[in-house]
Every structure is written in C-alpha cells, then in structure tokens.
C-alpha cells in the first residue's frame with residue numbers, strides 16, 4: 001500500500017463558505033499542549049488570566065509524549081567540564097560527558113518536574129543522569145493534566161487549529177473538531193504548535209531550514225523497547241568498551257548486519273537512552289531526511305519509511321546485540337518526531353553567535369545552556385557545539401513577538417532564530433521556559449489591553465521572577481529594584497523628549 005503521492009496538477013477545489021460554533025472567550029488562548037503550551041498556560045493562569053488551552057490530540061505533552069521524545073535534555077550549565085566520555089558511565093545509558101553545573105531554568109519547569117518526581121514519573125537530574133531527566137510519558141501526560149486542572153486552565157482536546165478570525169489582527173482561532181468548526185476568541189493568543197501554525201495563518205513571516213538550501217533536520221520515529229536485559233548488555237560493553245560511548249555506538253555489529261544485508265540505516269550507530277524503568281530503553285535511531293513536518297505528503301512518507309526502519313532496528317537488536325534477545329517494541333510514537341519546521345520571524349532573531357557567546361539581553365525572559373545540536377539534514381552526522389564552561393544564553397522577549405502581527409506570541413521551537421540557534425533552544429526544557437514567558441506576557445497584555453509588543457519587558461521579567469523563573473536577576477527584590485530604576489530612567493527620558501519637542 002504506497003503512500004499517496006503529492007498531486008502534480010495543483011488543482012484547487014473551492015469550498016463552500018461555512019459558519020463555526022463560538023466555543024468560548026478567554027483572556028489568553030494557548031494553542032498546542034506540548035512543553036511550550038504547558039508553560040504558557042500555567043504561566044498565564046498564575047499571572048491571573050482566564051486561560052483556555054486547545055490541543056489537536058487527546059492528551060498533553062506534545063513531542064515529549066506524542067513522539068515519545070525522552071529524556072529531557074540538560075538545562076544545567078557545565079561549570080566544570082568532565083572527560084569527553086566517562087567510561088564508567090557507559091552502561092548507565094545516559095550522557096556521561098556532562099560536567100557538574102547549576103540549573104539555568106526554573107519557574108514552571110521546576111513546578112512541573114517537582115510534580116512529576118512526586119508522582120514517581122521521572123528521575124531528577126544529577127551527574128548520574130548526565131543532567132538529563134528520564135521520565136515516563138504516561139505519568140507526564142497525567143501530571144500535566146493535573147497541573148492544568150489545578151491552575152484552573154480550561155482545555156479543549158481533539159481540536160486542530162486551521163485558521164484565524166479577525167481582519168487585521170487575530171481575534172480568535174478556528175479549530176476543526178468532530179463537532180464541526182469551533183472558534184475560540186481571546187484577547188491574546190499564544191501559538192505553541194511547534195510549527196507556528198497560528199502565526200502562519202495570521203500572515204506572520206517565517207523561515208524554514210538552513211540558510212544555504214532550506215533543508216531541515218531529519219525526523220525520527222522514537223520507540224520504547226522493553227524486556228531488555230541491562231546486565232547482559234553491560235557485560236558486552238565491558239568486553240567491548242570501544243563499541244559503546246555513553247548513549248550510542250554498536251558500530252561494529254551494525255557493520256556486520258549491513259554486510260549481511262539485514263540493516264540499511266541512514267546512521268552509522270544506534271542511539272538509545274535509559275528510562276525510569278530498569279528493563280526499558282528509549283530508542284532514537286530511525287532517521288528520515290528531506291521531509292518537512294508541515295507537508296502532509298512528506299509526513300505520510302516519513303511515517304511509512306520510519307516504521308520500516310523501526311522493524312529493522314528491533315530485529316537487529318534482538319538477533320545481534322547481547323541483552324536484547326527477549327526485547328520488543330512496546331510502543332512507538334503516535335507521530336514521527338519532527339525536529340524543525342517554521343521559525344516565525346520576530347522582532348529579534350537569535351543567532352548561533354548569541355548562543356555560543358552566551359549573549360546577555362536586556363529583555364531576557366528565558367535562558368538556555370543546551371549546545372547547538374544539529375542532526376545533519378542530508379548526511380549521517382550530528383554536529384555538537386558546546387557553550388563555554390559555566391555559560392548560559394538569554395532569549396529576548398522580542399524572539400516571541402511575530403514581526404507585524406499583534407495580539408499574538410509564539411513560544412517553543414517555532415520562535416524567531418536561525419537554524420543553528422534553533423537546534424539548541426528547541427529542546428523540551430527551553431521550550432517550556434519560552435512558553436512560560438509567553439504566557440506571562442500574554443496575561444499582562446490581556447489585563448492591560450495592550451498588544452504584547454507594547455508590554456514593558458521589565459513587567460514580564462518581574463512576574464516571571466515572582467513565579468520562580470531563573471533569569472539573570474535572581475531575587476524578586478533585585479527585580480523590584482530593577483523595575484523601579486527602569487521607571488525612573490524611563491520618566492527622565494520621556495521628560496527630556498518633551499523638552500526637546502518643546
């Protein structure tokens with residue numbers, strides 16, 4: 001059964017005009033229930049807004065749960081480097097090359113993780129986990145739901161955003177549902193769809209892929225492999241230390257399988273991670289290039305290719321790799337994992353230089369410390385560029401403000417930045433942090449009746465700090481001082497402008 005091919009004719013069919021049911025009004029509408037959407041909904045609700053979150057699936061978590069992308073990558077700076085690969089970490093199946101450091105993100109992420117730890121759904125980051133957070137995706141979904149409930153966020157599932165209402169500026173979003181089209185109106189909208197679907201529908205400009213050819217990072221169908229025997233695998237690694245490097249390897253066995261015609265993979269090694277469950281690994285080893293996550297024909301093809309790769313990988317592990325003889329794929333992603341699609345052009349575009357030089361920004365609303373991490377859009381390699389030891393970079397509020405579109409913010413992996421910078425800020429913890437900031441800014445905009453771009457970034461910073469976010473200003477007192485000083489400076493500047501005008 002072949003995937004349906006992209007039609008060559010490009011013939012379009014006119015649709016009849018239609019009405020939609022007005023579902024609800026809110027201060028803030030968050031579209032997308034992934035890490036950024038959770039951050040935005042909780043941030044806005046904790047800032048006092050009446051919030052609705054709408055999501056296309058029947059559960060929360062986005063790529064973390066729908067595509068089974070785990071663990072959460074590190075949000076700690078590396079104050080001290082460790083050896084490139086720590087051999088004693090090789091069978092932990094978690095990164096063993098991350099030095100000790102401090103968290104650079106807190107706020108809603110910390111709130112969420114604390115609840116997840118309490119529910120027994122994750123392992124807290126430490127040197128032993130390579131500062132990643134292994135988690136259980138089913139617990140993730142539940143905890144997210146409970147936190148939204150607790151914060152009074154109303155939510156609508158099975159609702160795919162397909163357009164906007166409003167002439168000049170978006171006043172609401174149209175959702176395709178089993179009950180027909182539904183419109184939700186809001187004073188401020190936060191696009192957390194990962195793909196920037198709402199911003200694109202509102203006419204925001206966007207970029208796709210790398211500068212030279214527009215190619216994006218490949219897609220990966222993740223899966224959970226259970227009934228894995230860690231002791232047997234460890235014994236193999238102890239006997240062949242050159243064949244496993246923290247979370248990836250098996251090059252020799254792969255070559256043998258390739259020569260036997262059993263494996264044909266677009267990568268030279270296999271990558272998998274431990275989870276909170278002893279007899280389970282999370283496999284991140286399928287790869288489909290030259291496909292775009294906003295193109296239905298590409299998505300269809302990618303799902304079909306990656307599922308065949310999954311079968312090959314499972315067969316290979318069971319047949320050739322000690323510890324996997326009894327293992328089986330218990331669950332694969334509901335969707336293939338999409339790393340990169342639209343990057344909405346905002347008032348500022350974050351660059352690789354900003355990331356790698358830990359650029360400070362006056363309007364910083366989130367921080368990141370994860371390296372630039374690009375899975376080659378057309379080859380087998382992965383490029384990693386780390387930040388300086390102990391470093392973290394700022395993400396300015398302007399990256400969340402689509403250029404020329406009012407009433408709308410973007411958060412998560414679709415914010416404004418280059419292909420290279422995106423490869424760092426796309427990870428789950430940073431997506432949740434930009435979501436948190438977008439939610440806070442949206443709540444302030446809704447309350448004050450201003451467009452988000454008119455909201456003073458210092459008010460956003462102050463509320464984020466009040467909610468426990470970890471910006472460069474560490475205490476609420478420091479922030480209050482900052483805000484007061486800023487007001488005085490602002491008033492002086494205004495008086496001086498008035499004198500000049502006079």
Ligand SMILES: Cc1cc2nc3c(=O)[nH]c(=O)nc-3n(C[C@H](O)[C@H](O)[C@H](O)COP(=O)(O)OP(=O)(O)OC[C@H]3O[C@@H](n4cnc5c(N)ncnc54)[C@H](O)[C@@H]3O)c2cc1C
Nearest residue numbers: 032034035036056062063073161193194337338412413428
């Ligand atoms: C293969 C792969 C491996 C990765 N590995 C890691 C890793 O190990 N650790 C890590 O920290 N990060 C990793 N990442 C990155 C990270 O998972 C994502 O970039 C991150 O989840 C982005 O968060 P987001 O909220 O912006 O978007 P998403 O997680 O994509 O969430 C978007 C949400 O919006 C919903 N949505 C989309 N469109 C619509 C619409 N039109 N209407 C309504 N709802 C909509 C989606 O269903 C989803 O729930 C990986 C990503 C991939 C693809």
